[in-house]
Amino acid sequence: MGVDRTETRWNGWGWTEHFDELSHNSAVWDWMASELGMSALLTTPAVPLSEIELPPSRLATAALNALAEVVGEAWVKASKFERASHARGKSYHDLLHLRAGHLDTLPDAVVYPANPLETLDVVRRCADRGLAVVPCGGGSSVVGGVTAECTPDQRGVVVLDTTRMMRVLTIDEVAMTAVVEAGIYGPDLEEQLGERGYTLGHYPQSFQFSTLGGWIAARGAGQQSNKYGKAESWLVSTKLATPRGFWTTECFPASAAGPNLNDLVLGSEGTIGVITEATVKIQRKPEAKDYRGYMFNSFTEGLEAVRTIVQARLPVAMVRLSDESETHFFRAFSDAQKPASFSRTIKKNIESLVLKSKGIGETPCVMIIGVEGSAQQINTTRAATAALVKKLGGKAIGKGVGDKWYEGRFHGPYARDPMLDHGLGVDTLETSTRWSNVPHLHKAVTEAIDQAIRDNVPNARAHGIVMGHVSHSYTDGASLYFTFAFPRDLNHEVEQWLAIKKAATEAIVEHGGTISHHHGVGTDHAPWLVEEKGPLGLSVLRAVKNDLDEAGIMNPGKLIS
């Protein structure tokens, strides 16, 4: 149970043991170089932890003892590995710092409470001592949501690691809800629910290394949110340890007793308290899952199909639509990974001819539709979606592409480490907007990222790859998820990233997108939050924060810095 952090990469993604197939495939790197307008890629390994010197913990023995009194000595950790692995989250920006050995933000101790009472006691003792508390579950934030920092007037930073709180406490099989400790990792949660035949169904890409509390705090979304809902759909109630004590939010199927305050916890990112428990809606584990591919002539055509499917309220689990660039990249990437051969060339030519005969041109877009449920539900929904897709110009390309996507659905982030080892940068960002604005926003953000990369690459011929896909969809709109890779400017890594990030976010804000659909705000998006909430909205958020955390010890610098 749980994740042993010592078996994970403190400055990269996932298990240390994970075999990075990419690293050893020089053909891929040659191809990647040519895609980016580079003659060759560099070798840029990370600085190993052993070569990094950490500043000493600022916590005096008295403070450490005060924390140990609560959780036991063994659960107040200040080893080099503990501090380094809790210094930051897992964004590209974070990895730049960690890999360079720039541990400028660092916890002075990592504390692991065993239960809500210990959590509250830790928060209070930190408050008494002027220490910042950074709540941390899996620590997989990609927006700077768990950076272990404090304000100049605070005396140090304690990372409050919630991952010892990892039990499903009760399952209400009549109401189809479960009360769960918030530090539970995705796989443990699904295992414990699964034993009784249930699922939460929340599978973000970070699933293996993120926790229930994090999903709620960041208002996350799983890949199958069409069926299982975004965090705000499945959350019923939470228990938080705040500097003012426990706050248990209302717990009803629906209410008109004033605003539903669970919505203030969703997206609160540790700034008002530590989520220790949550009541969540569960569903019966689906008997079967069916993921399959379709091909469209253009992103525009594909968008129309996604919209039609969700507005018809067909009970799909997922609809994922890659744009032309992403479709091209993944097909070419897949080709580049395999050795060239006469038979492969023939196979590719035949595939291309078959698509052409079906009316699909040179720059197609792949859609993957997932359906989960009983065999009968799957058949009915698959038939309905297939008919709609066909009517709207899409072509079925079979189950293979769906199975492949499903199999690799958590592996994306692993590709980042070898890319970083090869002088490349790679980041993702996401947004959402109403359907009528999706094409426009997609174009504007793609162009902004592309231009910002061109303006910030180390040599004039180099450029980036910018890809997008629809990751989540609603009756009134959809999210757009962008992935972009680029040659790193080794002398100005962080500045280069900041310039690209700024250009992308400004384009998002200017063209009607939200600064985040499911990653959250953290430090990275905080400067733009006012554009989205308005000055009064931000003022309200500050008022809530000040009411619960007057001293400002909870996750300083995040969300509403």
Added chain:
Amino acid sequence: MGVDRTETRWNGWGWTEHFDELSHNSAVWDWMASELGMSALLTTPAVPLSEIELPPSRLATAALNALAEVVGEAWVKASKFERASHARGKSYHDLLHLRAGHLDTLPDAVVYPANPLETLDVVRRCADRGLAVVPCGGGSSVVGGVTAECTPDQRGVVVLDTTRMMRVLTIDEVAMTAVVEAGIYGPDLEEQLGERGYTLGHYPQSFQFSTLGGWIAARGAGQQSNKYGKAESWLVSTKLATPRGFWTTECFPASAAGPNLNDLVLGSEGTIGVITEATVKIQRKPEAKDYRGYMFNSFTEGLEAVRTIVQARLPVAMVRLSDESETHFFRAFSDAQKPASFSRTIKKNIESLVLKSKGIGETPCVMIIGVEGSAQQINTTRAATAALVKKLGGKAIGKGVGDKWYEGRFHGPYARDPMLDHGLGVDTLETSTRWSNVPHLHKAVTEAIDQAIRDNVPNARAHGIVMGHVSHSYTDGASLYFTFAFPRDLNHEVEQWLAIKKAATEAIVEHGGTISHHHGVGTDHAPWLVEEKGPLGLSVLRAVKNDLDEAGIMNPGKLIS
């Protein structure tokens, strides 16, 4: 367009012209008397407005002129009728005051801004002059949400009537959303959307006399919320005029940019600002509607069926399940309205025999299932629900009972006026809880109301009628709606109501229900809000209120008094 208030009952429900069939049917009153353990009913007419003397408006000419500068002289109204008809909402408690001519709370003027700018200007001018602002749409609150009151330090009360703002501004047919002025009444909204083939589908019982802004401010629910959603499901964004200026909330299909602040507007009940516009999700107008009845042996059996239907996610528009008492009452009431005859007696006996032959006993429960959509969708869903109902012991009783319910779906409140004329009291209240607690809560609240009525009736043999039904259902729980009638204690009308209300609400709170599922908090539920939100939750709500309305001029005494 709109509702001409002069054609409505200032101290009762709906159109003045409405023919109260009940009033003229003495057989019904004899039956009612016997049901309540009374030998006969009294005649207790309301005091006509002509006999009531109102205190003079506290607004000086300068203040009236300042408001007239904004909206024009014609739209600052202080006639007797305007003031009286905006004094209170439409709860039983309100009607007791109004019918007795006790106009203890009263606006000093009613102001009708034409647009958001005028609204903001009115709010600001009231703030400058220390006047309370009570936002009011249709004024149909049944929880004291629009009582025209102010605090002792305020200089008067202005009711801000939003109903001149009644246009659908834009329809986005791609995103399936509409931007609508918030003062629009239900019928106008549906007419304007309907002309383009769309519907919001929000049909509360007050539909004809309530507005979009009110539905949002009170977190309302329409009768068909299974399909169209409660206010929090269909609201995308709002524009509010607050004492600090306009606040336009975020407007995205979904976001992780911190808490979604629309959820603070939903249920805000005019305490932070006036909702002037809203973006809402619309749906295509259904081609057809199908409402039909089923009969269960017991409420418990019926509950199991409602739960199974919603947890199976069958796309019904409505499932309504009356308990034994409500089923009995409406069947007996219906009988009492018709003159007795030999053929009617035969018909009743045959009906009873048929039910018995189907296995339905003496105290059945009626369920009405509504399905809306295309003919094909209706057929599919009807077949699926009918099969489920049959499997769970229910018997189909045909379309007649469904059609009858549908036809009379807005008429319930009209019955109150003649009952009040006959010395009776009648009130409704509602709650929600998780499925596993629904039977327990239903029993506890029923008993509490019944006992409180017995403890507070004018004579020892008298008692009340307490009926309940499931009105709205979710995968994790359902709402329970209670209607209760009782002989009024004419010398202590308000105290009697307060005692019953207190007993019911305490039972709700003690047994795990919310103090309101869709009526709101207003003044009537405010004392219990802290039980539901907790002291920290209430503190957060106060912080939000104070941030936007530091002087406390917005709808004082409501929600978080």
